Amino acid sequence: MADTSGQANPPLINDLISHGHEFSFSQVMRIARLHLGAGGAGELPEVPWQARIRVRPDLSLAFPAADVARVERSGQNGADLLITTTFLGLYGSSSPLPTHYTEDLLDEASADSSVSRDFLDILHQRLYQLYFQCWGKYQLFNQVAEEKNTKDRERLFCLIGLGEKELRDSVPDPWSLVRYAGLLTQFPRSAEGLQTLLRDALGVRKLEVEQCVLRRVPIPKDQQMRLGISGMSLGLSTVLGSEIADRMGKFRILIGPLSKKEFDTLLPGTPQHDKLASLIRLYILDPFDFDLQMTLAAKEAEPIRLGDPDGAKLGWNSWCFAGATLGETTALFPIAHSATPAPSTEVGYAPEFKEPSSLIDYYQQELSKLRDLAADYAISHPELSAMVSGHLADAGVERLFEGVAFLNANLQQKLDDNFPEIIHDLIDAIQPNYLRPIPATTIVAFTPKANCTGSQTIPAGTELKSIPIDGTECLFTTSYPVEIHPLEITGANFAQPSGQPPAITIKFKLSDMGLSTWEMNTLRLFLAGEQNDAANLYLVLMRYLKMIVITPLQYGQTHTLDATHLRAVGFEDEELLFPTNSSATSHQLLLEYFIQPNKYLFIDLQGLEKWLDRGDGMEFEVRFELEKLPFALHQLTKADFELFATPAANLFKHQAKPLSVTDRKAEYRIRPEGINAEHYQVYSLEKVSGFVRGHANAISYLPHEQYTGRTGDSPLFKLRKRKSELRSSIDFNIAVIDRAMTKLPASELLDISLTCTNSALPSNLVVGDLCIPNANSPVFATFSNIKVITRSANPRLANNQLWKHFSLFGTNLHLINCKSLISLLETYILSDCRDYKEVKTYQMRLEGIVGLRIAAIDRLFGGSMQRGWEIRIRLQKDCFTSNGEMYLFSAMLERFMALFATQSAFTLTVIEDVQGTLEYRWPERMGKRPLL
Incomplete structure (x- = not known):
């Protein structure tokens, strides 16, 4: 057999043409690709290599001896190839058609004609190209090494957290790192893993990692103990002096003994040293400090010679000694943390290849x-x-x-699929909501009825109905619990009297009860004004609030609360818009921001139980005293505030059509019950039960992911999600298997409980249409949606989108720069069926990120030094419709960046505008990346 390795060359092509029958079809196509494709000796840049290869079956009824009968030159000057095969044809010995068709073509060929054969070859040409693609799809080495398939390479990069091109550009020679995917996907990262990585990549066997190296860390100025500073407790949060000893924030790389030549190749400024530093920064996820200690072997030190071009460098590889040479000696070199690449001024969007979507x-x-x-x-x-x-x-x-x-x-x-059999299971395990359709959402407000004479609670998950659309009532469920009180807002205003601080005042009135008998701890308000006005109001209350003054309008005493008693709502794990069983809730917070930003315009006024002397009146006011504002607020009215509101999503419990399961099908499509199938879409599968003929008791099925060997004899089911072939939606299919992971032979009827959406139907609803009570709707309150209902959407599955999202969970925070941050955020806003104008608005906000700098810092926590990241982001204010929108986006960025810090490190985020007129600083936040 001819050698087919390496770069194809003319002698190999000649061998292929002379002895084509000795090659398999895949070998012929691979050699042809190497010769005619990019970089090949016979390349024509303007013509794809596939167009220069003609493939047809052998016109013969003889028994074939090989896949390929012959390979011939064709085209102008014999630059192209004609491959004659013995399989998969509509004529020839392997044809599925009756033999007389081939005999007719033989008669035609004997008459020196090829009209019919050439017509059939129209079908053959594309068929053989697809056959070669089928052969190569799961030949990963051939795809990435020979064909240099960019999509397959991108998937491998996603495994090591370099899914975005901008991230790969920040790492020297990123392709060489794919070799270490096994090490770079291990969590937590370990000293042994770093040691293995460096030994192999640098080719140095004598390398160790020393942990817990002592360092002296300067105490930040604002944390040093001095007279006049309050809030410090002796023995708890006080440290004397200007620096502190720490062993938890530094490690050291020990290399040697080395020869003089090896020693010099690792000195600062050399390619090997730069490679060492970049590998360390890529591997470690925490902001550790580190340095390098190299040992020069005995008798390797040389005298200093003037004029020697390869001579010693003072302070690095020069020593003072008497005699011919030295014994073993060590030198310590700091390895500076590289600064985040400077922000580029070209932060636009590169055109993306549009592949077929359906x-x-x-x-x-x-x-x-x-x-x-x-x-x-x-x-x-x-x-x-x-x-x-x-x-x-x-x-x-x-x-x-x-x-x-x-x-x-x-x-x-x-x-062209993205290996869904692999990536779907991975995404389902870490963030299942990302593979589900995005339901329509809105904000619903409840109004207490006259019979509501006390405090009541409407639990989260309460179902609400809309008016019928095309004969179907859309069902929504509430996301937050709502505390209903016989309370209303009677007025609101913003005032800035001369010589007094500006203030926002809201007046409230109780019905049928007095303040002294009203039991209240927290009052939730929704900022219900127009989007820009509400966002500005949110900014003012969150950033410029000095104190809160509560005053009864009849009797009682005024009570003052500090600004910490006003809490932003929507950022905690229990305040998600959609239910989830994933621990990666911070990813969902960002996704929900791009779906329903109004969800974050809720605020909680806490500490009302501290107001003891309320009096017996029924009216009171809350005054939010503010600092000097950098912009003017709009004219406030009571319409800017809404009581008893909650986000609601178009999610509801539903049943699937019963499935009759036999051993003749591998899987079955799940279809929701309903007269109009277009009005229902599966969101998630909740429960699967089966009924066997002749048995009355139901059999409960378990998801195959939960099978541990100790789950008894319960059968299992496997849920598979696929993009619909004819619609821009997700199809849910179920396969029933037993404990041996084989299909069940028994005939059964499956009863499947689902959570569903109404697909695109809610987009026909307007404000006020969600107002019909359901069976579990509260009887003591009416309700309606007070905001426009957002459109439903489907996750974007093309162009390795799921692989890029998986890559987020392995991305190193220190590698993120301005462009890569934009690319990472973009994965959350691009989905099918989203409103084009809405997507453009969010893309404009992403373009507003014009600067990013990430640096390791030290802060005191409880008397000990903690290592963390300082993140500084610069935004272009012109890319936002208001100061409030910019602040809300900044708040989401602050949460998002904490995703990439481990739970043993903190982030301190500072966001400022380009002009330097605004700066928002958040307190230290511990990272959200799980250690395991």
Whole structure:
């Protein structure tokens, strides 16, 4: 067998043409690709290599001896190739058609004609190309090494946290790091893992990692103990002096003994030293300090010679000694943490390749390719051109092309998938909501009825109905619990009297009860004004609040609360818009910001139980005293505040149509009950029960992910999610298996409980349409939606989007720069069916990120030094519609950046505008990345 390794060259092509039958079809195609493709000796840059290869079956009924009968030169000057195969053809010895079809073609060939054969070869050309793609899809080495398939390479980069091109650009030689995917996907990172990585990458066997190296850390000025500073407790949060000893924030790389030549190659400024530093920064996720200690072997030190171009460098590899040489000696070198790359001024969006998104798109693409081949056929056989191409083409030929295009489209769609059998399970395990449809959402406000004479609680998950749309009532469920009181807002205003601080005042009135009998701890308000006004009001209350003054309007005493008693709502794990069983809730917080930003315009006034002397009146006011404001607020009214509101999502419990399961099918499509199937879409599967014929008791099925070997004899089910072939939605399919992971042979009826959405139907609703009580709706309050209902959407599965999202969980915070941050955030806003104008608005906000700097810092926590990250982000204010929108976006960025810090480190985020007029600083926040 000829050697097919390495770069194809003319002698190898000659060998292929002389002995083509000795090669397999895949070998022939690989050699042809190396010769005619990019970088090959026969490359034509303007012509794809696939277009220069013609493949056809052998016109013979002889028994084939190999996959390939022969390989011949073709085209102009013999620059192209003609490959004749012995398999998978519509004629020849392996044809599925009756033999007389091949015999007719043989008779035609004997008459020196090829009209019919060439017509069938229109279908063959594309068929063999798809066959070669099928062979190569799971040949990962060939895809990434020979074909240099960018999508397959990108998936491998995603495994090591370098899914975005901007992240790869920040690392020298990123492709070489794929070799260490096993080390870079381990959590937590360990000294042994770093040691293994450095030994292999640098080719140095004598390398150790010394942990817990002593360092002296300067205490930040604002944390040093001095007279006049309050809030410090002796023995708890006080440290004397200006620095502190610490062993938890530093490690050391020990290398040696080394020869003089090896020692010099690792000195600062050399490629090996830079590689060492970049590998350390890539591997460690925490902001550790580190340095390098190298040991020069005995008798390797040399005298200093003037004029020696490779001579000693003072302080690095020069020593003072008497005699011929030295014994073993060590030198310590700091390894500076690289600064985050300077922000680029070109922060726009590169055009993205638009791949087919549905079966229809693939069908149109395949039909176009067949028609191009038919056009070439018409040139070769002009007497038949009218039959195979143009608007007068024969109807039978058109139907044939359409049928073949449909089959090819199904195959090409499968070939282009993103390995869902792998990535879907990974995403389901860490963030299942990302693979689910995005339901419509809104904000609902409740109004207490006259019979509401005391405090009541409406639990989260309460179902609410809309008016019918096309005969279907849309169902929504509330996201937050709502405490209802016989309370109303009677007025609100903003005032800035001369010589007094500005203040926002809200007046309240109770019904049928006095303040002294009203039991209240927390009062939740929704900022219900127009989006920009509400965001500005949110900014003022969160950033410029000095104190809160509560005053009864009849009797009682005024009570004052400090600004910490006003809490932002929506950022905690129990305040999610959609239910989840994932620990990666911070990712969902950002996703929900791009879905329903109004969800974050809730505030809680806490500490009302501290107001003891309220009096017996029924009216009171709350005055929010403010600092000097950098901008003017709009004219406030009571319409800017709403009581008893909550986000609501178009999610509800529903049943699937019963499934009759036999051993004749591998999986079954789950379809919700309902007259109009377009009005229901599966969101998640809650429970699966089965009924066997002749048995009354139901059998409970477990998800196969929960199988541990100790779950008894319960059968299992496997849920598979696929992009719909005809719609821009997700199809849910179920496969039933037993404990041996084989299909169940027994006939059963499956009863499946679901959580569903109404798909795109809620987009027809307007403000006030969500107002019909349901069975579990409260009887003591009415309700309606007070905000526009957002459109539903589907997750974006194309272009390795799921792999890029998985990459987020392994991304190193220190590698993130301005462009890569924008790319990471963009994965949350791009989804199918989203409103184009809405997406453009969010993209404009991302373009407002014009600067990012991340640096390791030290802060005191409880008397000990803690290592963390200081994150400084600069925003372009012109990319936001208001100061409030910029602040709300900043608050989400602060939470998002904490995702990349481990739970043993903190983040301190500072966000400022480009002009330097605004600065928002958040307190230290412990990281959210799990250690395991």
